Amino acid sequence: MTTSTRRIAGALAAATVSHPEPDAVEGTSAVVGGLPEPRRISIALEDVSKVYPNGRRALADVDLAVPDGDFVFLVGPSGAGKTTLIKLLIRDEVATSGTVFVAGRDVSRLSRREVPKLRRRIGIVFQDYRLLPNKSVRENVAFALEVTGTPGRQIRPAVERVLALVGLTAQGDQLPTQLSGGEQQRTAIARALVHEPRVIIADEPTGNLDPLISWEIIQLLLRINELGTTVLMATHNAEVVTALRRRVVALEDGRVVRDEVGGYHREY
Amino acid sequence: MLRFLAFSIRRAWQGFWRNAVMSLAATITMTLMLLMLAGLVIGLSGMDAGLRFIEQKVEVQAFIADGVPQSRIDALVAQVRALPEVSEVDYLDKQQALAQWQEQLRQQGQPDYSSETGTNPIPASIQVKLKDPHVYGTVIQTLQAAQGVVTDVLETQHVVDALLSVTGFLRTAGVVVLGLVGITVLFIVVNTIRLAVVARSEEIEIMRLVGASDAFIRWPFIFEGVLVGLLGAAVTLGILALAAQPIGQGVATLIGQVPIQFDRNLAEELILVVVGAGLALGGVGAAISVRTYLIR
Structure with a gap:
């Protein structure tokens, strides 16, 4: 698939999904030659179901469209399917039915060889940081570029740039065990960001952090979002979600029960 | 390509030393297995020389x-x-x-x-x-x-025929034993290296998540396995070199009649067998071990 056909596929995906929030679809549309180019879609799920081999139905008929530049909270009780949805997006699992588009690619149709290429277009942040314990902060961040075969002279400036962005320049040579939880998570975010992904997918990034540090992490993700990266964040943190009044997608028993700008809980 | 090689070899080197205990265990296992293999090769070549000597007597x-x-x-x-x-x-x-x-x-x-x-x-x-x-x-x-x-x-026709069927059987048996020992050695080495890989499954998982292609994950481990194999081979050859003199004398006094020589040929063959087996076992062992984590 060429880039242009991918765009068309993405746009088609966007067109077929009815979006409940008109504001989000407009916004940053680029105007080329007088014609407004429709905003590209970062994430699109169409009619997605996932049944695990043990018979458990984790997702049922999920439709979701996230345009480029959006900031979306994914909420819902434990077992509602948040983690499964994220696993589908990063192709850790494959949907039983339906299509999953991420960064312009049909994830379910990717061959094994193409999976790494998808992962390079997205940044992934986990609750448990997943840093390599025997590598320094700088090495952990550089690692994401090294494994993609980026030349060393390009790696160093890119690493320093993201370390400055997350505010860890001074701690660059420390090992993860010498850092606080918040600093470890900021390292993970720097790693997720260093290859300039279109989408950042964060699975409970504040789950292990106290409220103050959680706010720092959220502020960091908001700033990254302002710089143009789409952010999808699964969370239980009701306080943060309600305060920020961003788009909230709520899952319950594997179904999308709410998709609107608002708080953590349904508001009537 | 060069960058990929440099990356893989650097990672293999780091991996080896940052998991020194596991690497040491794998190297020792490799050495013991290679010693066993070398011992068998020496024994078989000695037997072969003996058999040839007897056949010449016909x-x-x-x-x-x-x-x-x-x-x-x-x-x-x-x-x-x-x-x-x-x-x-x-x-x-x-x-x-x-x-x-x-x-x-x-x-x-x-x-x-x-x-x-x-x-x-x-x-x-x-x-x-x-x-x-x-x-x-x-x-x-x-x-x-x-x-x-x-x-x-x-x-002496029937005596000779009987003798020849015995020597033929001994040769076949030798090859079969060598094959069986080879398979055993492969399994043991693969298992040892697998332990070292399992200890680093988290690292592999992280590599996959940040978008490392299979090759970038696989080759550092294969090089690490090769490193273990080469190190094991070097130690094995060192031990053999030290032991060659006493063993040679021991064999000479044991079966003085049969002129078995530990000549240059056998030494070259042994170096080839030990280094080749070390390389192959280490590399193949690592490749098999990493495979489990790549197939998803």
């Missing part, structure tokens, strides 16, 4: 009647030599035959009474070596046909 002997004119003996020798199955024909006259007999007695440490009689009871003989110990052709008939010259032909 010959047809014809005893010559006393007082036969030399011209008739020469004619018979020429006739036998012309046969296509024959590689070598020796004629031992009575004096030589006696000397050989006395020599054998001395070697066996038995008293020599042959000088007591004052006469020579040992007949002259023709000794025929065959090209292939299985193929007699018409050698025996030709010798028996020489009426008046040959008194008796030492017929």
